[in-house]
Amino acid sequence: MASTNPKEIVAEIPTYIRVFSDGTVERPRQAPFVPPSIDDSRTGVSSKDIVISQNPPVSARIYLPKLTPINDQDHPQNFPILVYFHGGGFFFESAFSQLYHHYFNTFVSQTNSIVVSVEYRLAPEHPLPACYHDCWDALKWVAAHSTQNNASNEDPWLIRHGDFQRVFIGGDSAGGNIVHNVAMRAGTEPLPCDVKLLGAIFSHPYFCGSNPIGSESVTGREQSLPYLVWDFVYPSAPSGIDNPMVNPLAPGAPSLGGLGCSKIFVCVASEDKIRDRGVWYYEGVRKSGWQGKLELFEENGEDHVYHIFHPESENAMKLIKRMNLFLHQ
Structure with a gap:
């Protein structure tokens, strides 16, 4: 029957x-999921998966650069820490996917940084703002390692090799949006152990708003992908597409002058459909009175998150080198 x-x-x-x-x-x-690896055969980078919180379920994949022989008990090698939020429209992709695992093996080998790639809860099973809370909690968990025995589920790589004077957040696409919202929260809430967020990397960040800018179409906007994504992942958002979490320059939104970090790096790509929103955000920060160091980087002839899809390409390597300078200068 x-x-x-x-x-x-x-x-x-x-x-x-x-x-x-x-x-x-x-x-x-x-993308398919892949396991972490110790001493990756291509890059020498090591990775492992850790649980940050059971309730809500938040985990991460941590990447550690190849250590030099001098790095003994008396001379531990310390690296900048990048807490990273993956892209995927808030509803797909993963810190454990082949796409991001391949990218971070390359990235970490080129930047000599520790990356904590956060596995946050996805919509629609967990609508926004769940992911914002998860990513803030992950940053707090990392910061708590600056004083030994202060973190729950503490991780020895962070304790032994993390430089807590150089803590950064970063993300691409939807992850770049999460970077904004976590950085704003860092401007009003302290992190554990008085850790300060040094910088933020916005890679092709996802923002939107009811008023079109730049090359955005005036007609049919409500059927455009940025609109559809926001309605799908946060259907109850106050003010809809003009909620400050997706439109940081909406009327009544908190001033971008309150971003809680000292350095910001915004990167965009000329062929990316949301390129203009990245520049718009950069200009918004520049005009806000925010008191930090602000950089904008644009790659011509490339599309959305090209560096994630092809991390060993010439243009991706150029961008990674710029990110390396941002993390170490």
């Missing part, structure tokens, strides 16, 4: 995600 309740699609963003009537979710673009 045929079922009277066939499995039906109840919500979707075509080619990206489908939600079915039985509660199952399909993510067609999700």
Whole structure:
């Protein structure tokens, strides 16, 4: 006898995600998951997975650069710490995916930094603002390592090799949006052990708003991908697409002068459909009275998050070298 309740699609963003009537979710673009690796054969970078919180479930993959022989008990080698929030529209991709694992093995080998790549909860199972809270909690967990025995589930790589004078956050696309929201929170809430957030990297950040800017179309905006994503991941957002979490320059939004870090690096790509929003955000920070060091980097002829997809390409390496300077200067 045929079922009277066939499995039906109840919500979707075509080619990206489908939600079915039985509660199952399909993510067609999700890259396969891969395990961490000690002494990656290509780069020498080591990685491992750790649990930050059981409730809510937050975890991360930590990457450690190849250590030099001088790095003995009496002379530990310390590295900048980058707490990273992956992209994927808040609803797909993972800190454990092949895409990000390959990228960070390359990135860490080129930048001599510790990366804590955060596995935050995804929409629609966990609508926004869940991911913002998860990523803030991950940053707090990292900061707590600056005083030994202060962190729960403490990690020896961070304790032994982390430079807590150089703590950064970074993210691409939706992860760049998370960077903004975590940096704003860092401007009003202290981190454990009086750790200060030194800098923030915004890679092709996702922002939007009801008023079009630059090359954005005036007509059909509500069917554009940035609109569809926000409605999908945060359907209850006050003010909708003009919520300050996605439109930081909306009327009544907190001033960008309150960003809680000392350095900001915004990177965009000329062929990226959200390129203009990245420049718009950079200009918003520049005009806000924020008192830090602000940089904008644009790559011509490249599209959205090209450096994540092709980390060993010439242009990706150029960008990674700029990020390396940002982390070490």
